[in-house]
Amino acid sequence: MTTTAPDSSYTARHLSVLEGLEAVRKRPGMYIGSTDSRGLMHCLWEIIDNSVDEALAGNCDDIRVVLHADTSVTVEDNGRGIPVDVEPKTGLTGVEVVFTKLHAGGKFGGGSYTASGGLHGVGASVVNALSSRLDVEVDRASKVHRMTFHRGEPGRFADPASGPDPDAVFTPFVDRSELEIVGKAKRGVTGTRVRYWADRQIFPKNAVFSYDELVTRARQTTFLVPGLRITLRDERGVPGTPGEAGPVEESFQHTGGTVDFADFLAPDTAVTATWHLTGSGTFTETVPVLDERGHMSPQPVERECEVDVAMRWGSGYGTEVRSFVNIISTPKGGSHLAGFEAGLLKVVRKAVETNARRLKVSTKDTSQRIEKDDALAGLTAVVTVRLAEPQFEGQTKEVLGTAPVRAIVARVIESELTARFNATTRDGKTQAALLLDKIVAEMNARISARKQKEISRRKNALESSSLPAKLADCRSTDVGRSELFIVEGDSALGTAKLARSSDFQALLPIRGKILNVQKASLSDMLKNAECAAIIQVIGAGSGRSFDLDAARYGKIVLMTDADVDGAHIRTLLLTLFFRYMRPMVDAGRVYAAVPPLHRIEVVGSGRKKGEYIYTYSEAELASTLKKLDRAGRRYKDDIQRYKGLGEMDADQLAETTMDPRHRTLRRVTAQHAEAAERVFELLMGSDVAPRKQFIVEGAQGLDRARIDA
Template sequence: MARKKTSNAEYDGHEIKILEGLEAVRKRPGMYIGSTSASGLHHLVYEVVDNSVDEALAGFCTKINVTIHPDNSITVVDNGRGIPVDKHPQRKIPTLEVVLTVLHAGGKFDNSAYKVSGGLHGVGISVVNALSKRLVVQVKRDGSIYEMEFSRGATVEKMKVVGKAKGTGTTVTFWPDDEIFETTSFDFETLRNRMQEMAFLNRNLKIVLTDERELAPRVEEFCYSGGIVDFVKFLNDGKELVGDIKTPIYMSGRSEEGAPVERTGEVEVALQWNAGYGETVMSFANNIYTPEGGMHLEGFRTAITRVINDYARKQGILKDKDKNLEGSDVREGLSAVVSVKLADPQFEGQTKAKLGSSFMRPLVMKTVSDGLAEYLEEHPKQARAIVNKASSAAKARQAARKAREATRRKGLLESASLPGKLADCSVRDPAMTELFIVEGDSAGGSAKMARDRSTQAILPLRGKILNVERVGPHRALSSDTIQSLVTAIGTGVGDEFNIEKARYHKIIIMTDADVDGAHIRILLLTFFYRYMRPMIDAGYIYIAQPPLFQLKPKGRRKGTYIYTDEELAEQVKDLPPKSYSVQRYKGLGEMDPEQLWETTMEPKNRILLQCHVEDAAAAERAVSDLMGTQVERRKEFIQSHAKDARFLDI
């Protein structure tokens, strides 16, 4: 008999649900893999590969094969020790089954099986199992091949011996559950970038990625004897180098003998300056990218600033009357990788975005201080070029600050004097408001008429925004267009940037669906990436997706809005040619306010793409290749991505 629904006053234990085992993962997958979008889908692969990489860190695995099959299943093969298959002392079932079906079960909780590991919570492979409609695992150990099969986290086939084996290792094949994920189609480039990154971070580990979905399978192999030195070379590929430092500066260190296990670690740092204005410093802890940095990054930044200032003073490059170089000066044009390995890393949250292990700060500081000071002493020509680069950055910073202060005195940057073209909204809570950045007065006029005046602000831009990748901060921040943008958003830039002062939590780039519109989008994204990166990381930057077409049946006033060429082809394939008309929207100004509102601005109907940096190295290369000064790099990028073009105006 159904139990009567309780009122608030009768709220009791019957209302508290307990999700057993992997049921919790299927109920709330975002807690474990971030999302059920393409990002979460690819996270499944990373979880399996990370287990194999942990075997490499332990010294037992030298090769990992990752294969995308035609049905979008994934196989990961390693030559590590193989997951244990003996009976688990507590569960009394094969340890292999425990690892695949029990959350928080793994060999990473003490230091006997793994001295260093990226997986700490024991949830990785079991989460993959829970979110796969089918998973088959084979283990080679003790001369035999053991196999088990699962479905959505449940055991389908008990462990059995299926053959004899030479060597050891683990093979995992899984089929992502289409009941969970928005898409089950893997992107080769996304996996390629991650596999290459893992190979850079683990010297001499070979990772082979194969895509069997095409007639001629695509195979890419990554193995780097130089490790993170090769990583920095990759980041600076095609860029003009400072001081003719052809090989990145490398330094390493480790904890002193006798230190407690929980306070032991190793440090590797590679760095090199280029003639650009951006900073690319990537930090990792146990192969896990830490986008928010942490103690290891703090130690690196403190050391590099101190050492270069000390050297500049000692050599008389900085005089007594001169102020010290700031961290941003020293890091202008810097590409660096900071990689630490530690036995018991303390991360902030399951996302592991920030390393909190405090003992790594002094360890990294000492390693970088000793290594960089020695390099500068032994290479005076290169050292002077590095200091001169930082000194030029300091002068530009001071000039930019004076320009901003002069602008303030004119009242242009005061909050009471927002840009004249900004049509602001009436609500003041930034969590409820959004700013549409549009190109030109025509689109701006339509957007102003279409908007919800309480929560939607409009800022029209005149002409193309400056390409900030090719100019220094002084010139970039002197641009009237950029000043208007910074003023409207409210956060400031550079050392004055404060995301808490953001006046809107949605910044929506709304440009025409043509080549010029695409150019303006990439220019704006480059600005946000270089000068307001925390806005991207916070999820505040979006791209509007206006329709490309309106398909209208003959004799009717309203039609259907269509957003892609493929969708249009599908819609018209069964229609007689004379029964409809197609309007192509090349510009937002071609839409009347009502159309613009219902297709692109109305929150219930519109499509927005949220910008985020999924792979920092790939993002850096893309910005540099597309917007930098190297024409050949841009040509290669365009040729390799030409097939992905959404539209061409010829």
Template sequence: MAKDNYGAESLTVLEGLDAVRKRPGMYIGTTDSQGLMHCLWEIIDNAVDEALAGACNHIIVTLHDDGSVEVADNGRGIPVDVEPKTKLTGVEVVLTKLHAGAKFGNSSYGASGGLHGVGSSVVNALSSRLDVEVDRDGKTHHMAFHQGHPGVYSDVDPEHPSPDSPFKKTRKNRPTELEIIGKVSPKTTGTRIRYWADPEIFNDTAEFSYDQLIDRVRQTSFLVPGLKITVIDENIPETGDESIDEMLEVDDNVIEQVTEENTSAETDDIGTSADILQEDSAEADESAESQENDAATQSQETVSQPVQPKYPHARVEEFCHTGGVKDFVDFLSKGEAVSDIWRIAGEDTYVEETQAVGDDGELHAQKVTRDCAVDIAMRWTNGYDTTMRSFVNVVETPGGGMHVDGFLQGITKQVRKAIEDNARKLKVNLKDSHMKVERDDILAGLVAVVTVRIAEPQFQGQTKDVLGTAQVKPIVSRMTDKQFGEMITGSKRGYKEQSGRVLEKIVGEMHARVQARKTKEVTRRKNALESASMPPKLSDCQPGNDDVAELFIVEGDSALGTAKAARNSGFQALLPIRGKILNVQKASLAQMLSNKECAAIIQVVGAGSGASFDIEQARYNKIIMMTDADVDGAHIRILLLTLFYRYMRPLIEYGHVYAAVPPLHRIALTGTHKGEYIYTYSDDELAGKLAELDKKHIGYNEDIQRYKGLGEMDADQLADTTMDPRTRMLRRIRMEDAEQASHIFSLLMGDDVPPRKAFIVENADDFDRSKIDT
């Protein structure tokens, strides 16, 4: 055993940004794609903070084709003068010193997303190269870094900088002077940061997600009305001859541009992000003092008179919204609206004890009065899913926090009070202990955006998932209690009819939850006697095989008889349905529950429905849709999947839903192979199999049987091809992306017909007959 020489010499002290490179997970969470995107959010959030301070109205994010990312803004620009304590320029302090910045006091930023002072410096530490340009005082200043260390790159082609270029590090303890590389108008200010993520830090699978970037940029444009954000992706090859006029769509509230320019377009008059921001910067500088009052007017002018961008790239998207969180809720809403968009807004103050930097440079505890601005928008829709997004100073808090807790506390209190006051009208028996509204009943179908703006918010960790500033909760709760209370009681003008519909929906959800609980108790198969309460048309399997039990949902009674003879009754159950069931995407919850076919399926599965669905109570391990191999059969499967997705989603999420794959053809062999059969599942497969038999000189009956439905098979054929686990083929239904699946279901099965028509028209050229059942 080796001698333990543990002592002070065994300790390692990591200085500066070395600690970040040694333990990147402490600062960005992970070193995969999520961490890569987090670095981008840090730089973008710094630019957005300038917009929140009223000093910026345009941000450009560029994904360069060399893998680097550039974020440019026309804000005030990082300070270029020397910071007295470190004797370094402001640029070097911000990009090399942890916990350094202008967000620790109250003078520069009243509310910001960054507060730990580590965002830019962490990105710098985790980049193989970072270049920064700052426009201030009529000059353009430049500085470069390698893995967080300042120095000078010797690029062969300055127009195409590379992290692989020779780099000379600045000597330690020697101040680095900014390089002045050009002149600009004295009114032009801004910052441009371009960085290359370090492959030594991030794993091989880490990559930028364009969709995540667009979602983040879009939500930011909602949260900062009037701020224009442009996203340029150079990684898309230049294609198409469509003009900008044809590609550009503008409405009264939003600009979302996707531009494809001809590859032969002239580039002489195409400006860089710095050129484009100069005009915006000058305009922002002139109107900085009055921006708050004029923001709506300027934003409206931007919308009504958009400037067509001139970028030599295939994909350019611009976002600029003026309606704030109200537009955000409208964008997030899916399905039929039960209420208009309701708004809760106001300001209040709270006292917080914090550490402040004194004149002597030391930290001192002091009590500070903070301002808290609350802006909440909400709407109920006819679905049961809850869509709630929360933000603090435009930084999303996926884990919620004090602001969300206060909001939920307020609406729960007022909804319960309103239901108690209207119990007779809503047919609620207050003496029944089960008839109590729970939070899940209130949240069903709710779409809400909860935002607060405060100085120096307390987050749980650098990733800022949860707001921890406790004083925010009572402020949001009081504000919600008062304003939402006026809306839900109908005392506020114009809200009486809407509040009635909302309360009816919430009470309906409560009844559905109670009924689902009763249904689950009734349908739970604990013994043979209990199974007698199942629908009479159910041909159940023997009890005791729950871990392998299979439920076949069979199309039509004609196939049921054959399936009964073909199944293994020990673990295979049959439930016939009559034709096409109710399209629950268009139907209300009450309509779904009153539909015999839907109610029978929910009852037989035995795990409840909607928010109360409990997959642990499901009576079967596999739910198999066994329909005919034709268009009607495919339609029935979609209707069934819509039911499962909306009301029994965990069945799909955990891989318990399958589609049987019955054959289309049966080839009867002749000669020495007489009595043998080959089944094929598509016309292409049939043609290929026949060609293979001809090549091998194997005889077959020219009269090839084509199955028009499951009822045309005898029991042995159905068992061999579709039901016997040893020989059948099943298609598992997966749901890798719930949000995308929700969009597709809404598009294909929802009330809104125009988007469905547009989808069919746009994809008509891509129609592939082999991808559908015929």
């Protein structure tokens, strides 16, 4: 029996270095959440957040992130640089302590960082443990210091001339580690550069860095740290990314803080200005502190919590609230978000009670009570708090657990928001009144929807909500093939019934001009018979509950007269779809019919039968007549001018407007949603002054002959 001699290079020193990091490699999910792309991105955030903490402390204003073609990533900053001197308790340099020791770093003593994102002291060391190679360079004291690691163990790589290679031969340090000096730095220049290769023993090959997520996080961070510049560079050439054709570089820098962030996130027209609410509070917590003898002893510590909130309400009904702790995003909320919502709801309820008479709200009716969703509808907010050593639920820091923060945030919101509702300026009073009207309208809509739901539940299984009697439905149940024509007036309906193909074309008449939903509230829209009929017939709901897959028709065609009133009705209908059934527009399933304006009757020669030519504009009419004259063809002088769909007979309407083989449809799109929103607000909104200016400016170019076109 032969025995293998023990590896003499494996010493007790290796055990001390790898003891903690081996646990990270065995249970990576405990530290980074998962080992897919999400975990890979989390490792990158850990390194970037260390640089951002330097910026929060006022020692850094420039961070650069490079995604290299060899799958590695570099994070560089101009902060103070990781300490390179020897830490007395371990006998190791500061660089090695940061990258090899769990729960070690500059965030524990309280002297280096008052508020930071890295709090558990495991970020850099975890990334090091999960990397096949990590290189760190530190510029301090006019020198460039360098150390390299292989899966958490310090040593040296025998790199080829082509550059650093994670697969190169690695020799670990045995007796003592060495922080090499590899060059000179300019006087006064400090900073840290970290480049690492994720270990594919831990992360699968399909786990990749997301450039879009990186852009979102960089933009978000520069909003929260005014003045900080973050530059991103992608050299990978990954298909489907901005750097597909070659290296791409973007820089982000903002100076307006959370107010600019809220304005950037806001998707709709503003009801209020962006309000900036700030304040602070203190609390005491008992924390274990390491004494001189090395024992942990509990001691009371007073903490200060700074609150910074930017918020505004818009005309929409969606809610966009982002919460942060020391610039670390907390997507699942926590005590700070709970405090924000509690303070907001308390102030709104009190304001509604104070103005109950004007708002026509009964304070005695318990059903008419503002709920959280009513107050949050249309709200865009950025909620940030800064405090030393916050308690998170887990290393991924998705939930803030520090309990006293809830009361501090609620108190700040209650104080600052009450002042906004009690504003004495004219503009402040107007904004507060509009906001309360919106919130109460949301409450009434919710109550109406609940009542309707209760009525529906009471129906027995044999009953069903019948469609409007005026709907002329089609026989086909194939959504992809079916079409719904929304027709202006009953006269056009009669002709359209004869002109349609009843197999797949349905008709719904509307009486004149429907409600302008850009001005009206949600409850008024639901009460309007025409709007309600359209929503009921389409069958997919409205607003936030709209379900595109439930729509009963593949195409919605707006068929109105070719005159000013028809154009106005079409605009009103598009406003309804744009605001309450937006996914139909985004999916390209809303169309406008294009009926002809003129009919030319060409006289046949001999036994040859005459023919009809349809034109769709004055220019096309003139051009067609010239062609006929040049060809020597005769036509009747009494050219028919269609002012309404009812003037056509069924054959003419089918041939020109409804038959898929001959018709022309104009697809309605909203590729530029923000521009479209501005146009709808200009033409159909409640603010009269901009619309009046638009009409006056366009009056000079109006062709009076086209008023009835």
